[in-house]
Amino acid sequence: MGTIFHLDIVSAEESIYSGAAEFLVAPAQMGEVGIYPQHTPMLTRVKSGMVRIKAPLKDEELVYVSGGLLEVQPDIVTILADTAVRSADLDEAKAIEAKAAAEDAIKNRESEVDYARAQAELIEATAQLSAIRKLKKRGH
Amino acid sequence: MAGSREVRTKIKSVKNTQKITRAMEMVAASKMRKAQDRMKKARPYGEKIRNVAAHMSRANTEYRHPFLIERDTVKRIGIIVVTSDKGLCGGLNTNVLRKTLGQMKAWESAEEQLEVCCIGNKGLGFMNRVKANVISHVVGLGDTPDMEKLIGAVKVVLDGYTEDRFDRVYIFYNRFINTMKQEPVMEQLLPLTDERVQSTEAEEQEQKRTGWDYIYEPEAKPVIDDIMVRYVEALIYQALTENMASEQSARMVAMKAASDNAGSVIDELTLIYNKSRQAAITKELSEIVGGAAAV
Numbered sequence: 001m002g003t004i005f006h007l008d009i010v011s012a013e014e015s016i017y018s019g020a021a022e023f024l025v026a027p028a029q030m031g032e033v034g035i036y037p038q039h040t041p042m043l044t045r046v047k048s049g050m051v052r053i054k055a056p057l058k059d060e061e062l063v064y065v066s067g068g069l070l071e072v073q074p075d076i077v078t079i080l081a082d083t084a085v086r087s088a089d090l091d092e093a094k095a096i097e098a099k100a101a102a103e104d105a106i107k108n109r110e111s112e113v114d115y116a117r118a119q120a121e122l123i124e125a126t127a128q129l130s131a132i133r134k135l136k137k138r139g140h
Numbered sequence: 141m142a143g144s145r146e147v148r149t150k151i152k153s154v155k156n157t158q159k160i161t162r163a164m165e166m167v168a169a170s171k172m173r174k175a176q177d178r179m180k181k182a183r184p185y186g187e188k189i190r191n192v193a194a195h196m197s198r199a200n201t202e203y204r205h206p207f208l209i210e211r212d213t214v215k216r217i218g219i220i221v222v223t224s225d226k227g228l229c230g231g232l233n234t235n236v237l238r239k240t241l242g243q244m245k246a247w248e249s250a251e252e253q254l255e256v257c258c259i260g261n262k263g264l265g266f267m268n269r270v271k272a273n274v275i276s277h278v279v280g281l282g283d284t285p286d287m288e289k290l291i292g293a294v295k296v297v298l299d300g301y302t303e304d305r306f307d308r309v310y311i312f313y314n315r316f317i318n319t320m321k322q323e324p325v326m327e328q329l330l331p332l333t334d335e336r337v338q339s340t341e342a343e344e345q346e347q348k349r350t351g352w353d354y355i356y357e358p359e360a361k362p363v364i365d366d367i368m369v370r371y372v373e374a375l376i377y378q379a380l381t382e383n384m385a386s387e388q389s390a391r392m393v394a395m396k397a398a399s400d401n402a403g404s405v406i407d408e409l410t411l412i413y414n415k416s417r418q419a420a421i422t423k424e425l426s427e428i429v430g431g432a433a434a435v
Contacts, residue, residue, distance in 0.1 A: 010185040040355055041353070045366060080192075
């Protein structure tokens with residue numbers, strides 16, 4: 001039975017904390033959770049807030065996470081931190097925005113195509129005009 | 141002397157070009173180091189979340205996430221193409237787009253429906269040119285890939301999968317092997333392949349012995365949903381960081397080749413210039429000597 005566990009706080013962009021810890025307090029979705037070594041395996045969401053870490057022979061340390069997931073195993077605790085503020089609504093809004101942007105791009109593409117077609121028609125019309133002019137000069 | 145002046149201006153212009161390519165080479169070299177750093181930093185997250193996903197896919201039998209379920213028929217395919225925003229990086233984008241296009245043609249001839257999500261300007265431009273069905277895109281990511289920018293575009297694809305608009309999702313990007321070598325790869329993103337949710341042998345034995353599962357708070361389903369979405373996002377993010385590291389090293393190599401080429405062009409031109417200068421002097425001398433003899 002150890003008196004410490006290994007703690008990793010990682011985000012997709014970097015590793016925030018990695019090392020031994022005696023005790024940890026994290027803002028889980030259902031309320032704050034305190035974790036000592038040999039905790040039962042647990043998986044829960046974490047809200048944005050401060051994570052309090054007590055490392056051996058050190059003062060308590062505070063680390064901010066903007067939400068994420070907390071995974072607890074008897075000797076290893078991992079916080080998978082989000083790099084952005086996330087919520088279902090926010091994600092949905094972003095998805096809608098992305099969709100709209102894609103649709104816009106397609107519309108613009110069509111207008112570009114129209115432009116190209118107009119140009120082609122214009123070139124053809126000018127060619128016809130010049131041909132007619134030439135024919136007129138010859139007196140036909 | 142008219143010819144030699146032209147050569148001289150030509151040498152000058154090549155020298156200016158060389159200055160630019162050399163500067164770009166150095167910029168790319170310093171950015172490459174940072175990009176490789178970021179690629180390495182992104183790895184621990186991917187590994188950790190992979191372990192959790194691996195464990196969950198085995199331990200939890202009451203709820204199987206759609207990302208893990210293989211579909212019987214594959215009729216509609218989602219494609220994510222990762223390219224760079226800027227050019228001048230050798231054949232990097234061309235290689236990955238060629239691979240994508242080849243695969244798309246093969247799928248189209250098998251009458252699959254294709255929809256594309258473009259990450260990076262070059263891919264978007266290309267897909268628009270070939271009139272692919274682009275459902276979402278992210279451009280202008282800059283030098284530091286930002287998860288926040290990815291979320292929306294990626295969600296469009298992931299939602300497409302959960303809402304049965306896609307049966308499979310593939311990702312195309314350049315895998316970073318080393319500074320000299322990048323390789324365009326195609327990977328199946330969804331459903332998650334076995335190797336992506338496989339645990340190590342030791343874990344598997346531990347699993348058999350103890351048969352433990354997590355306590356899920358508040359409930360298994362939303363937590364698993366969250367994990368799976370983040371896992372897939374992490375995979376895409378990793379592909380993006382690899383592609384960015386590939387981009388910078390490809391650019392560095394391309395610019396180095398350009399500077400070297402400019403150097404050899406300058407050498408050749410200098411030789412021509414000197415020759416024409418000497419010829420002119422000889423001609424002048426012989427004219428003077430000839431004139432003196434005539435007097």
